[in-house]
Amino acid sequence: MTSASDLDTPAVTVDLDVMEANIRRVQAHLDQHGIANRPHIKTHKIPEIGRMQMAAGAVGITCQKLGEVEVFTDADVADDVLLTFNILGRDKTDRLMALSRRLRRLAVVLDNEVVARGLSEAGAAHRLDVPFLVECDTGFGRNGVQTPDDAFDLAQTAMRLPRLHFQGLMTFPNRDPSTRIFFERALELFKRAGIPVRTVSGGGTPGIFTAQNFPMLTEHRAGTCVYNDVMVVASGTATWDDCAMRVRATVVSRPNDARAVLDAGTKVLTSDQYGTKGYGHIVEYPEGLVSGLSEEHAIVDLTACRERPRVGDVVHVIPNHCCVVSNMVDEVYGVRKGRLEATWPVAARGKVR
Ligand SMILES: Cc1ncc(COP(=O)(O)O)c(C=O)c1O
Numbered sequence: 001m002t003s004a005s006d007l008d009t010p011a012v013t014v015d016l017d018v019m020e021a022n023i024r025r026v027q028a029h030l031d032q033h034g035i036a037n038r039p040h041i042k043t044h045k046i047p048e049i050g051r052m053q054m055a056a057g058a059v060g061i062t063c064q065k066l067g068e069v070e071v072f073t074d075a076d077v078a079d080d081v082l083l084t085f086n087i088l089g090r091d092k093t094d095r096l097m098a099l100s101r102r103l104r105r106l107a108v109v110l111d112n113e114v115v116a117r118g119l120s121e122a123g124a125a126h127r128l129d130v131p132f133l134v135e136c137d138t139g140f141g142r143n144g145v146q147t148p149d150d151a152f153d154l155a156q157t158a159m160r161l162p163r164l165h166f167q168g169l170m171t172f173p174n175r176d177p178s179t180r181i182f183f184e185r186a187l188e189l190f191k192r193a194g195i196p197v198r199t200v201s202g203g204g205t206p207g208i209f210t211a212q213n214f215p216m217l218t219e220h221r222a223g224t225c226v227y228n229d230v231m232v233v234a235s236g237t238a239t240w241d242d243c244a245m246r247v248r249a250t251v252v253s254r255p256n257d258a259r260a261v262l263d264a265g266t267k268v269l270t271s272d273q274y275g276t277k278g279y280g281h282i283v284e285y286p287e288g289l290v291s292g293l294s295e296e297h298a299i300v301d302l303t304a305c306r307e308r309p310r311v312g313d314v315v316h317v318i319p320n321h322c323c324v325v326s327n328m329v330d331e332v333y334g335v336r337k338g339r340l341e342a343t344w345p346v347a348a349r350g351k352v353r
Helices: 015-034 049-058 066-074 092-102 113-126 149-157 180-194 207-214 228-234 322-326
Strands: 011-015 061-065 081-084 105-110 130-137 164-170 199-203 219-221 246-255 259-261 289-293 300-302 314-318 331-336 339-345
Touching: 011 015, 011 259, 015 049, 015 207, 015 331, 049 066, 049 199, 049 339, 061 066, 066 331, 081 113, 092 113, 105 113, 113 130, 113 149, 113 164, 130 180, 149 164, 149 180, 164 180, 180 199, 199 300, 246 322
Parallel strands: 011 331, 061 081, 081 105, 105 130, 130 164, 164 199, 199 219
Antiparallel strands: 011 246, 246 259, 246 314, 259 300, 289 300, 331 339
């Protein structure tokens, strides 16, 4: 098979020209501002794409789960990895230690003393140093210490534990002005105490092109920008033309004049909405609204469409949230100008531990 139009549906495709341009654009922007690029591979979970990001100039990669680090280490993608998740429990700390032996640098984040103690015990048991960043909640309301003072106190507590080495601060996502204010205050505390902060790590795709407004950032972690999706377009960070991922789907039913049904439901498009309207953007029918999904069906409201598809037509849906779509399929197809150029197994698919 050489043509993308031969791909059976549903199928997840990536336009290679668009993806390569996305990789170049992000790298160029961060280079221009002297901020290191540490792409988050949870978006694609494909080592070949990670290698392209490294070749473009990334300093290393970000992973969310140990299983992703394992897959990307096996594939020899990068020797400098940041794992942005609190690692808890012997099973996981043992796996972390095994990976540390294989990488030049494997840094972790932590936002509480329980995690710090577990990492320290593992480091001591395995005779390995554990570099860490303190995760700071600078406005998102997820993980992270709540105040600059807490960041300083936790760093100090953890630094006193065997084998733990403080390297810096991390947040997700950059928020203006709360992230800047948080980091300014925290950095002042470390400066006064004479503790060097080597890394200040920001993150998020909507924050890439304004990362330079946070002068303390030494690196930025973004994932979604490699493909882009409805959410990123809604945030104003990309246009439809910058969206590389498509879910190729067939119109399997036209029960009435205003409704079409596609053969891709929550098991491909996923139910993520993140405040967007509908469940994806249909390239051929932009006025069509993917109004509902069941597991294997997408319901499309065609009321606003002048042209309407027929049963058997193939359409392409830009998903709301591309990162979760990656986790739904065994392979992703790389397409260039309509030709099928690559079939990539999603090697870290399902690696949620
Ligand atoms: C800790 C962390 N860093 C970076 C990212 C990348 O963000 P985005 O997908 O918006 O590029 C995420 C996304 O979930 C994240 O959780």
